[in-house]
Amino acid sequence: MNSKRDYYEVLQVSRDCGDGDIKKAYRRLALKYHPDKNPGDKEAEDCFKEAAEAYEVLRDPKKREIYDRFGHEGLEGTGFRGFSGFDDIFSSFGDIFEGFFGFGGGGGPRARARQGKSLRYDMEMTLEEAFVGKEEEIVFQKLEPCQTCNGTGARPGSTPKTCPTCQGRGQVVRSQGFFQVATTCPACHGQGEMISDPCPDCRGGGKTRVEKNLSVKIPAGVDTGSQLRLRGEGEPGENGGPPGDLFVVLHVKEHDFFKREDDDLACDIPISFVQAALGDVIRIPILGEEDDHELEIPKGTQPGQVIKVPGKGMASLRGFRKRGDLFVRINVKIPEKLNDRQKELLKAFADTEELSLSSRKRKAKKFWQK
Helix, strand or coil, X not given: CCCCCCHHHHHCXXXXXXXXXXHHHXXXXXXXXXXXXXXXXXXXXXXXXXXXXXHHHHCCHXXXXXXXXXXXXXXXXXXXXXXXXXXXXXXXXXXXXXXXXXXXXXXXCCCCCECCCCEEEEEEECHHHHHHXXXXXXXXXXXXECCCCCCCCECCCCCCEECCCCCCCCEEEEEECCEEEEEECCCCCCCCEECCCECCCCCCCCEEEEEEEEEEEXXXXXXXXXXXXXXXXCCCCECCCCCCCEEEEEEECCCCCCEEECCEEEEEEEEEHHHHHHCEEEEECCCCCCCCEEEEECCCCXXXXXXXXXXXXXXXXXXXXCECCEEEEEEEECXXXXXXXXXXXXXXXXXXXXXXXXXXXXXXXXXXXX
């Protein structure tokens, strides 16, 4: 059993009403339940679609006759399925919505506003620049409304003419059996007008490519792949639509000394095996700081050991901490050449190591014997 409501009940008209009453009733309901007037209201959306489906059937003599005789089941037998969405409804009933919320007017077609194309600009910067942030002026090309014709596309002093194919409606209607199908006019591409005398500068396109300078502020802490979105700096929209955006995509070059991982930095510091054994205090560079940092090397530091220096990494964009950390990996350098005195001292040290090793071996042997 079909659960759809009676179309006459939906439009609140009698079964013997005329075409004018049907159009008037639908216009009243379309205004009441229009999605622009009821944003986010699911019930209003359903009523809007239901009214559109009822009007589509009752305004057409052939569909109305089938519905009067066989009801909803009769229409389903012809392949009628209603509308797929709001754009389908607006496209089919453009004359009904003229004057609604500033759309249409003057008998012209309801042109669909579209946002302009967004643009991309790639910027390369050093790790030092990413650490402190910077402000840089970029130069890029974009389309702008033609200054000669003010974006109309027509030569100054001339005006566009009504499209002879669609008579200014922006759509052409074709009959397919019981139905009439409205499609975008192929001659004027839905504009309803044609330019017979195009502007010499933009050649009828209404836009020209210009070079634009723009100052961009880069915050501290950005990384490769970070994007800055500059709203409205893209290309102009169509039919009154908003302009697109400009996306500045950042690429941070690798540093010779510091390696980066998220907000943290890492570096390798070489020390002698004497410093590693006895401990020491050395000075290391810190990104973004003029003075070196004093780093304490603990006694007995092993090759590859990592020492953490808190708060000396990159500025954080995530908000849960101000800066990352610096991780220093210790590389113990073994001397390739030794003088006689150094050799003598190392041999003496080796002898003590040998005595210590022999003592440990004797203790281990006694343990296993037990």
